Amino acid sequence: MLKGILISIVGIPRSISDFVPDNGLASLASCLIKEDIKIKIFDFNLYTIFEEIYTEEIKNFLNIFSNKVFIKEEKPSLFEFMKLKMVSRHIEKNKKYYIEKLKNYIFEIVEKEKIDFVGFKLWAGDGFEWCMEIGKYLKIKKPELKIFGGGPQVDTFEHWIFEVGDFFDALCYGEGEETIVELSKFVQNNRKLEDIPNLIFKKNGKVIKTERKYIENLDSLPIPVYDADVYWRIDERVKMIVLDESRGCPNACYFCIHPKKSGKRKEKSIERIIEEIKFYKKRYGVNLFRFAGSSTPGDFLMKFAQRIIDEKINLNYVCSGHVNEYKELDFQKLKNSGLESIFWGIETANEEILKKAMNKNIEKKDMEKVLKNCKSAGIFTVASFIYPAPFENEKTREETIDFLKKTKPDSALIQFPGIYPGTVWFKNPEKFNFQLEKETYPLKVMNYKIKALFPPRMWQKLPYKVNGMDFKQFAYETEKFQNDVRKLGINTSISNEDYLFFKFSGFEKTEDFLKFNRVYFYSGDSKRLKEEVENINKNSEKLK
Numbered sequence: 001m002l003k004g005i006l007i008s009i010v011g012i013p014r015s016i017s018d019f020v021p022d023n024g025l026a027s028l029a030s031c032l033i034k035e036d037i038k039i040k041i042f043d044f045n046l047y048t049i050f051e052e053i054y055t056e057e058i059k060n061f062l063n064i065f066s067n068k069v070f071i072k073e074e075k076p077s078l079f080e081f082m083k084l085k086m087v088s089r090h091i092e093k094n095k096k097y098y099i100e101k102l103k104n105y106i107f108e109i110v111e112k113e114k115i116d117f118v119g120f121k122l123w124a125g126d127g128f129e130w131c132m133e134i135g136k137y138l139k140i141k142k143p144e145l146k147i148f149g150g151g152p153q154v155d156t157f158e159h160w161i162f163e164v165g166d167f168f169d170a171l172c173y174g175e176g177e178e179t180i181v182e183l184s185k186f187v188q189n190n191r192k193l194e195d196i197p198n199l200i201f202k203k204n205g206k207v208i209k210t211e212r213k214y215i216e217n218l219d220s221l222p223i224p225v226y227d228a229d230v231y232w233r234i235d236e237r238v239k240m241i242v243l244d245e246s247r248g249c250p251n252a253c254y255f256c257i258h259p260k261k262s263g264k265r266k267e268k269s270i271e272r273i274i275e276e277i278k279f280y281k282k283r284y285g286v287n288l289f290r291f292a293g294s295s296t297p298g299d300f301l302m303k304f305a306q307r308i309i310d311e312k313i314n315l316n317y318v319c320s321g322h323v324n325e326y327k328e329l330d331f332q333k334l335k336n337s338g339l340e341s342i343f344w345g346i347e348t349a350n351e352e353i354l355k356k357a358m359n360k361n362i363e364k365k366d367m368e369k370v371l372k373n374c375k376s377a378g379i380f381t382v383a384s385f386i387y388p389a390p391f392e393n394e395k396t397r398e399e400t401i402d403f404l405k406k407t408k409p410d411s412a413l414i415q416f417p418g419i420y421p422g423t424v425w426f427k428n429p430e431k432f433n434f435q436l437e438k439e440t441y442p443l444k445v446m447n448y449k450i451k452a453l454f455p456p457r458m459w460q461k462l463p464y465k466v467n468g469m470d471f472k473q474f475a476y477e478t479e480k481f482q483n484d485v486r487k488l489g490i491n492t493s494i495s496n497e498d499y500l501f502f503k504f505s506g507f508e509k510t511e512d513f514l515k516f517n518r519v520y521f522y523s524g525d526s527k528r529l530k531e532e533v534e535n536i537n538k539n540s541e542k543l544k
């Protein structure tokens with residue numbers, strides 16, 4: 001029997017989202033199981049990772065430091081700041097020991113279980129570097145082992161990944177369900193890589209990219225598997241399942257990679273999603289759900305809500321929506337069906353920027369209407385912004401602030417613009433007031449790692465300019481904007497799924513949930529994080 005393992009490593013966890021089971025890998029596993037292949041998912045994104053990297057001394061210092069900064073909101077002293085730098089170096093050293101341990105652990109599994117292939121889901125950040133190290137090691141120790149890669153980092157950087165990981169037999173871009181099954185045939189010498197769609201591989205030193213193929217009918221995919229014998233340490237994860245209700249997007253925002261990944265919008269049938277929910281509730285006791293789609297289709301959502309109400313299914317869920325598709329929706333009905341929070345990509349309140357710089361295809365009056373209706377129905381309203389946007393100036397900044405004063409979303413997430421290869425922003429940077437060196441840019445950004453213990457303006461410089469500002473300047477502008485938004489009494493860090501976690505965490509106020517979680521993650525308090533995951537799981541059971 002052919003045997004494979006799928007691995008996901010994000011790095012040091014930064015939010016409860018990291019503890020949600022990975023629907024992408026569960027979907028790949030179900031396709032392989034259908035072909036009688038033995039597969040196991042090793043998702044290392046667990047709170048226990050802190051035990052491996054943070055010593056008690058590190059935890060204690062970071063606990064005192066973060067309590068002072070995030071809870072008491074006091075400024076750290078120069079001495080504390082110097083100590084923080086030392087601790088950060090210590091953590092970097094410990095990460096190296098951890099990778100060594102992980103390498104050996106995975107190699108032992110490969111040997112003991114006689115594994116034929118390994119598939120890495122690749123994320124940005126620490127996890128990317130760690131996967132490269134592990135993959136390299138496995139290939140040296142066992143050259144006949146087939147190693148594949150896929151996931152968000154491949155969709156963004158494609159062949160650039162070979163610059164740091166030429167041990168991969170093949171990389172899979174786009175949707176992976178059909179491709180992984182074909183790859184399993186390649187492992188058995190029954191397929192040539194050239195004949196498998198969605199692949200990037202090297203032959204005689206030359207990069208080959210096979211044609212892109214989209215999955216036509218999402219209903220034809222088997223139900224993703226989260227059984228304990230397939231999904232390693234699933235019991236330690238938060239009980240939320242991500243429902244892959246739709247893929248693709250009818251829009252084509254200039255900064256977004258998503259439409260390319262899954263093509264034109266397609267959706268599962270309501271019938272199929274309801275079947276999945278009933279199955280997950282019964283088999284795994286899960287009552288919390290998040291739709292995976294970057295913008296769940298509005299008409300799909302209404303029909304779904306009606307079915308949930310008609311069939312009296314008790315669940316709580318969250319999704320992301322596009323303003324244009326939600327203009328006429330009955331938000332009260334959505335709320336009654338258990339929809340607790342919606343994420344909206346607003347980006348900026350200035351219509352000219354929305355059009356000229358982003359191709360966002362939304363109007364201000366509609367944004368206002370939708371945010372207002374969403375909030376008044378009691379749905380936790382999360383609006384996301386890019387600041388400073390291309391062509392941003394004092395006037396446009398003021399316009400977004402006024403918009404926020406007027407609409408008062410429950411949470412406003414603010415990020416500086418990220419430029420990813422494959423997007424329109426990357427293809428024509430000058431047109432959008434960006435400056436970057438195209439030839440070297442992908443490699444630098446692909447290997448970029450944030451310094452999570454420090455504010456963004458202290459991170460290593462990202463190699464581009466926005467409106468003439470270098471990284472330090474625009475990261476500082478983002479920080480200042482966030483502070484101004486907080487002064488309006490608007491939260492700046494709760495996402496839609498965070499809201500669900502908050503609801504079942506036992507915390508009374510979102511502010512406390514936020515502050516304390518910041519401390520737990522910052523100081524690697526795995527004990528508290530474990531308690532929190534257990535609380536969410538226990539409290540959400542009541543929705544049965």
Ligand code: B12
Pocket residue numbers: 008010014015017018019020021022023024025027028045118119120121122123124125148149150151152153156172174175176177179180242244258290291292293294497
């Ligand atoms: C839903 C969602 C989540 C869910 C589900 C995770 C998931 N499946 O990726 C949750 C809430 C858990 C989540 C969490 C996080 N997410 Co998220 N998430 C998304 C979102 C909106 C959709 C992902 C999705 O479900 N797609 C559908 C499934 C089926 O696709 P998939 O998971 O990518 O897997 C397919 C292919 O990639 C491929 N594939 C994947 N791996 C492999 C491996 C092999 C060998 C092969 C052959 C194929 C293959 O086949 C799969 C099936 O088709 C995307 C944005 C977007 N619209 O794409 C962001 C996104 C993927 N998330 C992102 C991030 C950063 C995170 C977090 C790290 C958040 C954080 N703490 O900062 C965590 C980490 C998750 C973890 N596992 O620990 C980034 C990734 C950026 C990057 N380059 O790393 C994205 C792109 C958003 C963004 N633009 O910032 N996320």
Ligand code: SF4
Pocket residue numbers: 249250251252253256257258259294295322345
């Ligand atoms: S609407 Fe959202 S998912 Fe669609 S292209 Fe724009 S940013 Fe991407």
